[in-house]
Amino acid sequence: MKTTSVIAVGAVALGAVTAPVASADEAPADVPAVESGQLNWPIKESFIHHVDTNPLAKGIINTTDGAEKVGKDFTFPVDAAYTTLDAEGNGTIGTQGSVQIQGYPGFGPNGSYGVDLTFSDIKVEVAGQNATITADYKLTGASGPLKNKPVELSGDDAAISTFTLTEPLVPETGKSYATTDAPTSLTQTGSDIFLGKYPVGQPLDDANSDLTVAFDGASENAEPSDHGAPEKKPSGDNAAADGSSFHGSSFGKLGETIAAVVERVKKISAFFSDLVLPGLSLSKYV
Numbered sequence: 001m002k003t004t005s006v007i008a009v010g011a012v013a014l015g016a017v018t019a020p021v022a023s024a025d026e027a028p029a030d031v032p033a034v035e036s037g038q039l040n041w042p043i044k045e046s047f048i049h050h051v052d053t054n055p056l057a058k059g060i061i062n063t064t065d066g067a068e069k070v071g072k073d074f075t076f077p078v079d080a081a082y083t084t085l086d087a088e089g090n091g092t093i094g095t096q097g098s099v100q101i102q103g104y105p106g107f108g109p110n111g112s113y114g115v116d117l118t119f120s121d122i123k124v125e126v127a128g129q130n131a132t133i134t135a136d137y138k139l140t141g142a143s144g145p146l147k148n149k150p151v152e153l154s155g156d157d158a159a160i161s162t163f164t165l166t167e168p169l170v171p172e173t174g175k176s177y178a179t180t181d182a183p184t185s186l187t188q189t190g191s192d193i194f195l196g197k198y199p200v201g202q203p204l205d206d207a208n209s210d211l212t213v214a215f216d217g218a219s220e221n222a223e224p225s226d227h228g229a230p231e232k233k234p235s236g237d238n239a240a241a242d243g244s245s246f247h248g249s250s251f252g253k254l255g256e257t258i259a260a261v262v263e264r265v266k267k268i269s270a271f272f273s274d275l276v277l278p279g280l281s282l283s284k285y286v
Contacts, residue, residue: 030087031171032171032173032215034078034093034214036080036172037212038075040075042074042117044198044204044206051103060102095123100117102117106127106254107233117138123157128165128168129164134158138154160187161187161190163184165182165208175214178210179210182211185201186200186201
């Protein structure tokens with residue numbers, strides 16, 4: 001929850017003395033302020049993909065106040081007004097925007113969504129190279145094969161997931177930092193939000209996070225990319241290790257056929273799994 005606190009000194013013996021009021025979100029005067037940056041947080045790519053594309057889920061994904069969905073990532077611009085780092089780079093990085101994920105209309109209590117999850121006031125708490133994504137969250141819906149277990153969870157400034165920075169964010173005028181494709185794990189609260197479906201402390205296979213931070217003056221230099229390194233995918237222009245064209249060979253065509261069959265099996269499996277496990281109880285591969 002975003003708040004601005006003040007520090008004041010009250011009355012003392014034989015008189016009241018008031019000290020200057022300072023915002024807790026102001027960086028120390030001798031530490032360069034954060035100029036810009038961005039958090040890319042997929043949350044859990046397969047979960048989002050399932051809700052967004054499964055015909056039974058009929059998912060709706062909304063982003064607000066500067067947040068966007070770009071490919072597999074939700075992107076949140078750094079909010080300099082709610083960012084404070086000390087001389088060692090420890091502190092809080094605030095971001096702008098929120099995301100709401102809704103799916104399975106009519107599967108929840110009283111005809112509501114089976115899944116209705118919102119993250120807002122998203123921040124990154126930094127201690128050395130340890131980064132924790134925190135957020136206000138609200139989850140409503142239903143769980144269980146019979147959709148008979150109402151779900152309602154919420155929290156403020158809750159630790160959701162963790163990842164490791166490439167290096168400490170030591171403030172330096174004109175300096176930029178970029179951590180890309182960092183393995184990300186759920187905290188206990190994060191796991192609880194997904195009803196224990198994903199384990200605590202184990203990197204999720206499709207939730208890697210990126211964080212870029214630029215200090216005052218960095219805009220005059222080359223800024224880090226907003227996104228991690230592009231995903232490497234097989235291309236018809238790439239040669240196989242033995243010098244032959246993998247894509248153009250009979251083996252390549254066979255591989256494409258097998259991949260298409262596997263993908264089809266996954267879709268069929270997901271369809272029947274959803275018939276049995278609606279709402280928050282999603283199929284195992286998600």
